[in-house]
């Protein structure tokens with residue numbers, strides 16, 4: 001017996017690290033082993049302070065631009081991808097560089113190039129200013145990619161030739177919001193060409209599906225992730241849209257607003273694709289300190305995706 005109030009914790013599965021994040025972090029760790037510190041990383045390797053701080057402690061130096069890196073140290077490009085100009089500059093400066101762009105982001109880059117080569121102008125569905133969007137748009141010459149973020153934006157774009165259009169998407173968007181934008185594009189531009197589904201990746205899709213499954217069972221949802229993590233913020237929105245009024249992003253257990261969930265007796269916990277499992281355990285432990293906790297895992301999919309690190313590091 002315990003005098004603590006009872007608490008049901010529904011733990012979403014899958015949650016946390018995806019294959020692209022796992023690979024990107026490994027790339028930095030292996031680069032540090034191969035070349036020693038410091039290794040430069042252009043942009044946060046993934047959007048998580050805990051991960052970035054851990055790699056900084058091991059000797060990684062995080063910068064936003066290649067101009068901040070010396071010529072004679074290796075540099076790694078983040079999992080979100082980079083505009084073509086970035087590797088081009090690294091080559092011209094004869095730098096050693098490793099591209100940690102997720103293969104599923106690179107796939108979208110290739111798609112954009114293929115459509116461009118076929119004479120189509122691109123519409124990208126994504127969030128303005130996000131590094132993945134900058135990287136994907138930066139695969140093509142300026143002006144070749146029109147960005148839309150919302151259904152309303154579709155009415156405002158002026159393509160060169162409405163009959164020669166294709167669309168691509170950011171990989172971490174809301175599945176449902178994107179479906180609505182695609183419908184709006186197809187209604188305005190019936191000839192628009194698109195991917196078989198969208199470009200939203202398996203990890204994004206699975207994490208959102210799992211949140212939808214637990215939302216009806218819970219009084220509150222905590223999404224472990226960083227404020228600049230697009231996929232994590234989408235999980236918060238998906239939770240709200242699926243009926244969970246209190247859906248909140250938390251970076252660490254210390255950021256949980258206990259007063260806000262005072263009356264809650266069932267809470268959902270998930271983690272964005274860049275949030276490590278130790279932070280999930282930290283949150284569960286914080287609940288255990290206050291409540292008599294029962295944990296139930298709600299598994300809506302199994303993932304077995306794995307991406308190899310680049311050859312230059314495998315040979316290390």
Ligand code: 10E
Nearest residue numbers: 046047079080172229230231274
């Ligand atoms: O902000 P995002 O969700 O794009 O990035 P993240 O670092 O939080 O998670 C990994 C996702 C990547 C690299 C984009 N496909």
Ligand code: SF4
Nearest residue numbers: 018020102104171201
């Ligand atoms: Fe790759 Fe998807 Fe993970 Fe992004 S969220 S790194 S696209 S697997």
